[in-house]
Amino acid sequence: MTQRxxxxxxxxxxRRVQALSFLLMNSYFLQGLKFLPCPGMxxxxxxxxxxxxxxxxxxHFVIIREIPAYTLGVLSLIGLAVGRLACGWACPFGxxxxxxxxxxxxxxxxxxxxxxxxxxxxxxxxxxLVVIVPLLTYEPWFSKLCPVGTLExxxxxxxxxxxxxxxxxxxFLLKLGILVGFLLWMVVTPRxxxxxxxxxxxxWSPFNRIxxxxxxxxxxxxxxxxxxxxVCPVDIAIHENxxxxxxxxxxxxxxxxxEQAISVxxxx
Amino acid sequence: xxxxxxxxTLVWLAVLAIVWGVLNGQALTTWLNATLL
Numbered sequence: 307m308t309q310r311x312x313x314x315x316x317x318x319x320x321r322r323v324q325a326l327s328f329l330l331m332n333s334y335f336l337q338g339l340k341f342l343p344c345p346g347m348x349x350x351x352x353x354x355x356x357x358x359x360x361x362x363x364x365x366h367f368v369i370i371r372e373i374p375a376y377t378l379g380v381l382s383l384i385g386l387a388v389g390r391l392a393c394g395w396a397c398p399f400g401x402x403x404x405x406x407x408x409x410x411x412x413x414x415x416x417x418x419x420x421x422x423x424x425x426x427x428x429x430x431x432x433x434x435l436v437v438i439v440p441l442l443t444y445e446p447w448f449s450k451l452c453p454v455g456t457l458e459x460x461x462x463x464x465x466x467x468x469x470x471x472x473x474x475x476x477x478f479l480l481k482l483g484i485l486v487g488f489l490l491w492m493v494v495t496p497r498x499x500x501x502x503x504x505x506x507x508x509x510w511s512p513f514n515r516i517x518x519x520x521x522x523x524x525x526x527x528x529x530x531x532x533x534x535x536x537v538c539p540v541d542i543a544i545h546e547n548x549x550x551x552x553x554x555x556x557x558x559x560x561x562x563x564x565e566q567a568i569s570v571x572x573x574x
Numbered sequence: 575x576x577x578x579x580x581x582x583t584l585v586w587l588a589v590l591a592i593v594w595g596v597l598n599g600q601a602l603t604t605w606l607n608a609t610l611l
Contacts, residue, residue, distance in 0.1 A: 341601045376595020382588035
């Protein structure tokens with residue numbers, strides 16, 4: 307099963323899968339699927355969304371003092387099967403970040419490399435803004451500030467509804483500022499939201515170590531040329547750590563390695 | 575505990591969590607509509 311998926315992914319165009327995933331998650335006509343957690347950051351308040359944002363769902367159950375067993379169970383099953391693969395192939399916000407980072411090359415914008423010492427931040431956002439703050443304030447504060455929500459729900463709803471437009475105040479301006487900040491950051495740094503903010507990525511990260519789908523490096527073939535890191539959308543030296551918790555399993559390194567030293571397989 | 579055994583245990587825990595959640599109405603979307611409205 308996993309091997310079949312791998313073969314399929316290695317033959318597929320990732321950009322097309324990401325575009326298709328975005329369209330499926332926001333196709334409007336499949337509204338009955340909102341009982342399913344979305345495998346990626348896609349706002350469920352978007353007028354066209356048809357899956358539930360797992361982070362919004364987690365906050366809801368935290369607020370009503372219930373263990374979000376169903377959502378955590380679904381996320382764990384996905385993580386156990388493929389690790390963070392959904393981040394690399396299905397997440398609409400990940401796709402947007404890659405498209406914007408692509409502009410950097412087109413317009414020769416200088417890049418901004420952020421130190422990996424901040425890689426613990428997604429865990430902090432998960433614990434603080436998804437669990438502790440909603441628990442104390444009874445408000446889903448991550449969702450309130452989430453740039454995905456502003457882009458896919460806040461802005462479209464304000465454009466569609468004049469009454470909502472009249473009510474927009476300081477919170478909307480703050481959300482807009484956060485979104486604009488991230489959009490600019492995405493042009494100069496590869497996938498900054500995934501690497502330094504995303505709580506969904508933080509949930510899936512540990513599963514990279516035990517998932518059925520895994521990457522492996524043949525150290526005898528590897529010359530350490532760094533081709534894998536150059537194509538990596540999250541800037542990982544995969545030849546040094548093929549089971550990195552930050553890897554989004556995009557498999558670009560498998561295709562890019564000139565020595566075919568990186569392989570992807572179902573764990574036996 | 576080996577990796578394979580850990581994986582199997584976690585799969586069972588995840589399935590149990592899903593069943594428990596479904597039985598407790600967590601897969602219903604009534605809360606979602608309430609949250610968004």
